Amino acid sequence: MDELLSEFFSETIESLEVVDVELVKFEQDPTNIAGLDKVFRLLHTVKGSAGFLGLDRLGKLAHATENLIDCFRDGAEVTDSLVSLTLEAIDKFKWILEKLGDSGEEPEGDDQEIIDQLNAISDGLREKLDAGKPGTVSLNPEDDEEIQKLIKELQGQETSSSQTQVNLVDEVPAENTVKTEASAEPIKQEEEKAETSAKKAPETKADKAEAASTESKGLKSTSIRVNMDTIEHLMTMVSELVLTRNQLIEIVRQQDDNHFKAPLQRLSNITSELQEGIMQTRMQPIGHAWQQIPRLIRSLNQQLNKNIQIEMIGAETELDRQVLELIRDPLTHMIRNSADHGVEDSETRIAAGKTPDGKITLSAHHEGGHIILSIADDGRGIPVEKVADKVVRSGLATEAELAQMSDSQVLRYIFEPGFTTTSEVSSVSGRGVGMDVVRSNIELIGGSIDVSSKLGVGTSFIIKIPLTLAIISALIVQVGDNRFAIPQTNVDELVRAQANSEHRIETIDQTRVLRLRNRLLPLIDLSGILRMKSDQELNDKNENEGFIIVANVGNRLFGIIVDAVYHTEEIVVKPLSGPLREIDFFSGNTLLGDGSVILIVDINGVAKHVGSSASIETDDLAKISDGTDLDVSTSSMLVFTAGSNEPKAVPLAIVTRLEDIEVDRIESSSSGDVVQYRGRLMPLVYVNESVKMLDKKAYHVLVFSDGDRSMGLIVDEIMDIVDDSFEVEIGSDEPGVLGSAIIDSKATDIIDVTHYVGIAFSNENVKSEWGHEAQARSILFVDDSVFFREMLPPVLRAAGYAVTVCDSAKDALTLMENGGKFDVIVSDLEMPSMDGLEFARVIKSNPNYNKIPMIALSSFTAPAALAKCKEVGYISHVAKFDRHGLISSLFESISGTGVAA
Amino acid sequence: MSSNVDYSIINQYAVDGICEYVTVRVMDQLFGIPIRQVREVFTPDSITDVPLSASEIAGVLNLRGMIVTAIDMRVRLKLPPLPVGANCMAVGIDDGQESYCLLVDSVDEVMRLPVDSWEQAPITLDDSWAEISAGVHRLDRSLLVVVQVKNVLNFSKNAA
Incomplete structure (x- = not known):
C-alpha cells in the first residue's frame, strides 16, 4: 500500500468512528446541529480524499450519504430508519475500507443498490423540503416501511460480508504496519505515520503489530522512531533546565570573583545547545505538508479537465511539527478550492486572454516569529457581488450592513459556516463546508487567515501561523508591583510617553488617548482593566508618564499603558489552572529566570475589552487618506472640545492636519491672529472666545486646507476619532454649528467649518481664493x-x-x-x-x-x-x-x- | 445516637479503621487533610498575585519549576486575613491533574485517628465550612475538622 493510501486508510477509519458516534448522538438530540455538521464535514473530507485517490466506489457512496445528511442539515426530520440506513451505508463503507486495506484496491462490484436508495430518499426529502420550506418534513409511513424493508435486505447481504470483516480485522492492521515500516525512509514524518497506523491497530492486536516491527528491524535505518510524548517530555525537561540555569546565573551574578563562573558558563552553553537541539527535533520543513500536493493537483486536473501548474516556494521553511500537522488538512482543502473554483479551464482562460495553463503558487516564509503561507491562483477571482448576494440570501448579513463594508470585508464572509458561491455541487468541492473549517483550524493554533481577490486576475489566501506553540518571545512589563509578559507578536512598537514630548497622553473625561504621529491612539491602562488600582489611585497617577505598548490585533491598533518595560525573553507557555482559565485577559503563565511566576497577557482578550468603536481600524485610516471612499452614514469624526465640556466634531476627512502651536508663535494682524505655517501666514480662528481666555502654552489646532490656502481652528482638546453612523438631529441657529448629532452616545455639536473659513478669510477674499x-x-x-x-x-x-x-x-x-x-x-x-x-x-x-x-x-x-x-x-x-x-x-x-x- | 453514625464518608480515607491526617491550623482551628492527598508541605515564597481571580486564590507560585495555584484557606473559610508580615505555610495537594496548594497559618504533626472518633459535622455549621468538611474527629482537648479537598478546590462556581 503506498503512503498516501495508508494515510487515507487510517484517517478514514478514525473519521468513520466519529461519524458513528455523532450520528447516534444526533438521533437522540436532533437539535445538535453542530454534531451533524461534523458528520457532514468528515464525510465531505472522505469524499474528497477518495476522489483524488481514485477510489470510485468510496467516493460515490460518500457522495450519496453526504446528500442525505445535507437534507437533515436543512431540517428534514430524522427518523430511526433513516439513521439506520445512514449507519448501514457507513458500515458498507467500512467493509470496502477493510478490503482496501487488505489488497490495496477497492473490491470488485458496486454499491448501486444502497446508493440508489440513499439518492431516492434524499431526493424525496429534498423535494419536500423545497416544497414545504418552513418547518420540518417527515416521511410518510409507506416511505418509512420501504426503508425498513430495504434495510432488512441490506442486512441479509451484510451477513456474508461481515464474515469477511472478522478475518480482515485480524489481518489489516498488522499488514499495514509492516508495509509502512518496510518502506520507511529516514524521514521523521513517515515514521510518524507508521506510528499512527500502529496506534490505529486494535489493542488486542498489539502483539502482532510488535512482532511485525521486530521483523523489520533487520532493515538498515539511520533514524529511529521516537514517541512524540518522549520528545514532549524532553522538551519540558529542557525548559526546566533553562529556567534553573537562569536562576543559577542570577545568583552567581550577585557575587564577585566566584569560581563557579567558568563551569557555569559551560553549563549555560550546553543548555542552550540542548534546547536548540530539542527544538530542532520538533521542527520540520513545511515541504512535508506539501508532499501530497502535486499528486492532488494532477488528479484534480484529470477530474476537472483543467491544466493547472503548481509552484512551490520556500518548502524548506521550518516549523513546529505539531503546527505542521494541524495545517496539513486546511491546506489540502484550500488547494482543492483554488483548483475547482479559482482557476478556469483552458478555453475560458484563452478567451480571457490568459495563458491556457493556470497556476497555483504556494509559498512560505518566516516573518517575526510567524510563518506566512500564501496560496495564490491566477484564476477568475471572487466576484464580490456574488458573495454579497449569497451573504444576504443566507441571512449572514443584511444589504444595509454590507453596503457599509469594504470589498475585503465582504470577501471575508467566505469563511463563514454554510457559505459557498458555486451554484452547482461538484464532487471536488462546493458545498460550503471547507473555508469555515479551514479558518477554525487555523485559529485553533493561534493563526489568522485573510483573502484578497481581484476579478479576472486571481485570488490569494494569506495564512499567518505561529512557528511554535510552546515557546514564545514576550516582552516583560511591570504594572504596579506585578510583572506581566506580553507576546511579542502582538506588539507593534513601544512609545515612551512624556509630558513635553511629541508623544503624550491626553485625557478626555476619564479616557486617555495618545497622540502618535498625528493620530489619536486609544489607550488602555493595564492596571485599570485588571482592577489592580482603585479609581482614585488611577486618577492620582501622573497621567503624562508611562510606557505605551502599541498593540496590533487583527487590523486594530490600541495602546496599553504600563509602568515599566524590561526586556524580551523567550518564555515557555504553561497553561493556567482551572479557576484561572476563566479570566479573559490571560492566556497562560510562565516562570522567569529569577524563578518567579508571571502571567501572560492575552492581547486578544484585552482587545475585546477595548471594543470596536474605540480603536482605530487601520483599514479606515487608509480610507480616510484617500478621502474618497467614505460612506454617508458612517463617517470618521474627529471629536474635540472647545470652550466647554460638550464635545464638538468635524468630519475627519476635511481636516488636513492636527498641529500644536505655541502661544508665542501666534502673531496679531489687523484681520486677526495668524501664525507662520509652512512658509506662509495661516489665519487662526478660535472656535469661541472662551478658548482664547485659557492660559496655555500651546494650542491644539485643526488645520483645514483648500488649494494652497490653509486656516487653523483652535480648540481645547482633541478627544478621539470616532467611527460612527450619525444623523444631524437638531439644527442650530448658533453660527458655526450645523447641528447636533449623537456620536459615541454623547450629544455632539457638528461644527460648520465654512463658517470659520469665512471668518478667517473674510468673505470677498474667500470667493476668489476658494x-x-x-x-x-x-x-x-x-x-x-x-x-x-x-x-x-x-x-x-x-x-x-x-x-x-x-x-x-x-x-x-x-x-x-x-x-x-x-x-x-x-x-x-x-x-x-x-x-x-x-x-x-x-x-x-x-x-x-x-x-x-x-x-x-x-x-x-x-x-x-x-x-x-x-x-x-x-x-x-x-x-x-x-x-x-x-x-x-x-x-x-x-x-x-x-x-x- | 452514635450508633446511627454513617461512616461511609470517613471510610474512604481510612485504612484498617485508622485515618491519617496532616494537621494544620487556620485561626486556631485544627484541620486534618487526609495524608494521601498531600503531596508535600513547604514554605511559600513570592506568590504572584493574579488580578481578577476569585478572592480565594492567593496567586500562583513556583514550586521547583512547577506552577502551583495557591488557595488562601482563611478566605475560603470566610475568616479575617492573616496579619501583614505573618508567616504562613503551604500544603501541596495532589489533585491528579493540576497543582494546587492550600495556604494555612501553620502545619502541626501527622495524626492517626480511629474512625470511631469521627462523626458528621454539626448541621448548624456555617455553609462555607460545612461545604469543605468531611466531618469532625473528637480529640481529647479539641476538635479536628476533616478537610474534603475536592470541595476546597471547587469554589469557582460559588465565587461567581
Whole structure:
C-alpha cells in the first residue's frame, strides 16, 4: 500500500468512528446541529480524499450519504430508519475500507443498490423540503416501511460480508504496519505515520503489530522512531533546565570573583545547545505538508479537465511539527478550492486572454516569529457581488450592513459556516463546508487567515501561523508591583510617553488617548482593566508618564499603558489552572529566570475589552487618506472640545492636519491672529472666545486646507476619532454649528467649518481664493442627507454660487416645473423613492432642462457606478467629501456650457 | 445516637479503621487533610498575585519549576486575613491533574485517628465550612475538622 493510501486508510477509519458516534448522538438530540455538521464535514473530507485517490466506489457512496445528511442539515426530520440506513451505508463503507486495506484496491462490484436508495430518499426529502420550506418534513409511513424493508435486505447481504470483516480485522492492521515500516525512509514524518497506523491497530492486536516491527528491524535505518510524548517530555525537561540555569546565573551574578563562573558558563552553553537541539527535533520543513500536493493537483486536473501548474516556494521553511500537522488538512482543502473554483479551464482562460495553463503558487516564509503561507491562483477571482448576494440570501448579513463594508470585508464572509458561491455541487468541492473549517483550524493554533481577490486576475489566501506553540518571545512589563509578559507578536512598537514630548497622553473625561504621529491612539491602562488600582489611585497617577505598548490585533491598533518595560525573553507557555482559565485577559503563565511566576497577557482578550468603536481600524485610516471612499452614514469624526465640556466634531476627512502651536508663535494682524505655517501666514480662528481666555502654552489646532490656502481652528482638546453612523438631529441657529448629532452616545455639536473659513478669510477674499472665479451661477443641490445639505451648500456659496437646496428629487422637479432656473444641478445618487439616476433620466428627457449640466454626488466610486452616471447624462461624478473636486467640476461644467447657457 | 453514625464518608480515607491526617491550623482551628492527598508541605515564597481571580486564590507560585495555584484557606473559610508580615505555610495537594496548594497559618504533626472518633459535622455549621468538611474527629482537648479537598478546590462556581 503506498503512503498516501495508508494515510487515507487510517484517517478514514478514525473519521468513520466519529461519524458513528455523532450520528447516534444526533438521533437522540436532533437539535445538535453542530454534531451533524461534523458528520457532514468528515464525510465531505472522505469524499474528497477518495476522489483524488481514485477510489470510485468510496467516493460515490460518500457522495450519496453526504446528500442525505445535507437534507437533515436543512431540517428534514430524522427518523430511526433513516439513521439506520445512514449507519448501514457507513458500515458498507467500512467493509470496502477493510478490503482496501487488505489488497490495496477497492473490491470488485458496486454499491448501486444502497446508493440508489440513499439518492431516492434524499431526493424525496429534498423535494419536500423545497416544497414545504418552513418547518420540518417527515416521511410518510409507506416511505418509512420501504426503508425498513430495504434495510432488512441490506442486512441479509451484510451477513456474508461481515464474515469477511472478522478475518480482515485480524489481518489489516498488522499488514499495514509492516508495509509502512518496510518502506520507511529516514524521514521523521513517515515514521510518524507508521506510528499512527500502529496506534490505529486494535489493542488486542498489539502483539502482532510488535512482532511485525521486530521483523523489520533487520532493515538498515539511520533514524529511529521516537514517541512524540518522549520528545514532549524532553522538551519540558529542557525548559526546566533553562529556567534553573537562569536562576543559577542570577545568583552567581550577585557575587564577585566566584569560581563557579567558568563551569557555569559551560553549563549555560550546553543548555542552550540542548534546547536548540530539542527544538530542532520538533521542527520540520513545511515541504512535508506539501508532499501530497502535486499528486492532488494532477488528479484534480484529470477530474476537472483543467491544466493547472503548481509552484512551490520556500518548502524548506521550518516549523513546529505539531503546527505542521494541524495545517496539513486546511491546506489540502484550500488547494482543492483554488483548483475547482479559482482557476478556469483552458478555453475560458484563452478567451480571457490568459495563458491556457493556470497556476497555483504556494509559498512560505518566516516573518517575526510567524510563518506566512500564501496560496495564490491566477484564476477568475471572487466576484464580490456574488458573495454579497449569497451573504444576504443566507441571512449572514443584511444589504444595509454590507453596503457599509469594504470589498475585503465582504470577501471575508467566505469563511463563514454554510457559505459557498458555486451554484452547482461538484464532487471536488462546493458545498460550503471547507473555508469555515479551514479558518477554525487555523485559529485553533493561534493563526489568522485573510483573502484578497481581484476579478479576472486571481485570488490569494494569506495564512499567518505561529512557528511554535510552546515557546514564545514576550516582552516583560511591570504594572504596579506585578510583572506581566506580553507576546511579542502582538506588539507593534513601544512609545515612551512624556509630558513635553511629541508623544503624550491626553485625557478626555476619564479616557486617555495618545497622540502618535498625528493620530489619536486609544489607550488602555493595564492596571485599570485588571482592577489592580482603585479609581482614585488611577486618577492620582501622573497621567503624562508611562510606557505605551502599541498593540496590533487583527487590523486594530490600541495602546496599553504600563509602568515599566524590561526586556524580551523567550518564555515557555504553561497553561493556567482551572479557576484561572476563566479570566479573559490571560492566556497562560510562565516562570522567569529569577524563578518567579508571571502571567501572560492575552492581547486578544484585552482587545475585546477595548471594543470596536474605540480603536482605530487601520483599514479606515487608509480610507480616510484617500478621502474618497467614505460612506454617508458612517463617517470618521474627529471629536474635540472647545470652550466647554460638550464635545464638538468635524468630519475627519476635511481636516488636513492636527498641529500644536505655541502661544508665542501666534502673531496679531489687523484681520486677526495668524501664525507662520509652512512658509506662509495661516489665519487662526478660535472656535469661541472662551478658548482664547485659557492660559496655555500651546494650542491644539485643526488645520483645514483648500488649494494652497490653509486656516487653523483652535480648540481645547482633541478627544478621539470616532467611527460612527450619525444623523444631524437638531439644527442650530448658533453660527458655526450645523447641528447636533449623537456620536459615541454623547450629544455632539457638528461644527460648520465654512463658517470659520469665512471668518478667517473674510468673505470677498474667500470667493476668489476658494472658487476658481466667482460666477453668480445658480446651483440646484439635491441630497436626502441632512448632513450634506448642511455641509456642502455653504461651501458652494462661499465659492460664489447661488445655491438652492432640495431634499428629494421630486421636490427638485416640482421646483423646476414652477419656473426655477438653474445653471447646474448637483445631485446625490442614493436617495429614497427617486434616486439620482432616475432623476437624471427625467431631466434629460425634458427638452426644457436637458441642457443643464448635472454632477453626481456619491459615496461609491466604483467604475461601474461611474459608467452608469455617464450613461444617464451626468457630466461628472464626485465623491461626497471631495469638496475640491466638486468645485472644480462645477467650474468646468459652467465654463464648458458657457456658450450653450 | 452514635450508633446511627454513617461512616461511609470517613471510610474512604481510612485504612484498617485508622485515618491519617496532616494537621494544620487556620485561626486556631485544627484541620486534618487526609495524608494521601498531600503531596508535600513547604514554605511559600513570592506568590504572584493574579488580578481578577476569585478572592480565594492567593496567586500562583513556583514550586521547583512547577506552577502551583495557591488557595488562601482563611478566605475560603470566610475568616479575617492573616496579619501583614505573618508567616504562613503551604500544603501541596495532589489533585491528579493540576497543582494546587492550600495556604494555612501553620502545619502541626501527622495524626492517626480511629474512625470511631469521627462523626458528621454539626448541621448548624456555617455553609462555607460545612461545604469543605468531611466531618469532625473528637480529640481529647479539641476538635479536628476533616478537610474534603475536592470541595476546597471547587469554589469557582460559588465565587461567581
